[in-house]
Amino acid sequence: MxxxxxxxxxxxxxxxxxxxxxxxxxxxxxxxxxxxxxxxxxxxxxxxxxxxxxxxxxxxxxxxxxxxxxxxxxxxxxxxxxxxxxxxxxxxxVTVDAATCQVLNLILGPLHLNLLGLVIDLNQVHLLITAVQAPGNLLGNLLCAIAHLLDGTPTAGGLAALLNAVLALLGGL
Incomplete structure (x- = not known):
């Protein structure tokens, strides 16, 4: 008991x-x-x-x-x-922990500007913006929702099928 x-x-x-x-x-x-x-x-x-x-x-x-x-x-x-x-x-x-989504991944190559005698040299710039989805993260939730607006929400059944495929692969190792 x-x-x-x-x-x-x-x-x-x-x-x-x-x-x-x-x-x-x-x-x-x-x-x-x-x-x-x-x-x-x-x-x-x-x-x-x-x-x-x-x-x-x-x-x-x-x-x-x-x-x-x-x-x-x-x-x-x-x-x-x-x-x-x-x-x-x-x-x-099964619950899913806080998810992140990539909002922007911008890579600018080296930049050389000569503006009337003012020379600006800028090496490669890599800007990566990531949003975190979680309760209370209003901006992160909003940006992730916008970034995945056209993605189609996975159903519990689809996620279960995917996880069963992963289990089958792991079981075969």
Whole structure:
């Protein structure tokens, strides 16, 4: 029971008989790629959890991107003594960190000007302007939105397909 409580406190959603429609079939999932194992830790009033999550497949559900994989770890009581281990297939929401976009990349070659006896020599100039998208970065958000106005927004399903292709390539190494 403490395992379920600790993992629920961590915000993990289990795939099982109750949510079988949200979980991919085991045959469809690629084998987990150990190099992508992500540390997962959490503490609660009754104890703590320390382990790893290794993704095996990405999917889209209700417009959100989900990572499905294997969660393994150890549950400890409040004193730090191990009371059990967990090895479960779980689905976790995936979020994307702050993104940057290139607004301007201007390269001017060397410049030589002779204006009525005033000589100006300028070596190569490289101007690079990058905008950062994040909450509170109004100008960065606006410039990135304008820079990608005609790009077409990737859907969660398209992103899931791309990430599954990356997992398949990594699994073949």
């Amino acid at each position: 403490i395992v379920v409580t600790v993992l629920a406190a961590l915000g993990l959603s289990f795939t099982g008989a109750g949510v079988a429609s949200a979980a991919p079939s085991p045959a469809a999932a690629a084998p987990p790629v150990a190099a992508l194992a992500t540390p997962i830790t959490g503490t609660g009033d009754d104890g703590s959890f320390a382990g790893t999550f290794t993704p095996s497949q990405f999917s889209a559900q209700d417009g959100r991107l989900l990572a499905t994989g294997v969660l393994t770890g150890t549950v400890s009581d409040a004193d730090g003594a191990a009371i059990g281990t967990v090895t479960r297939t779980v689905s976790l929401p």
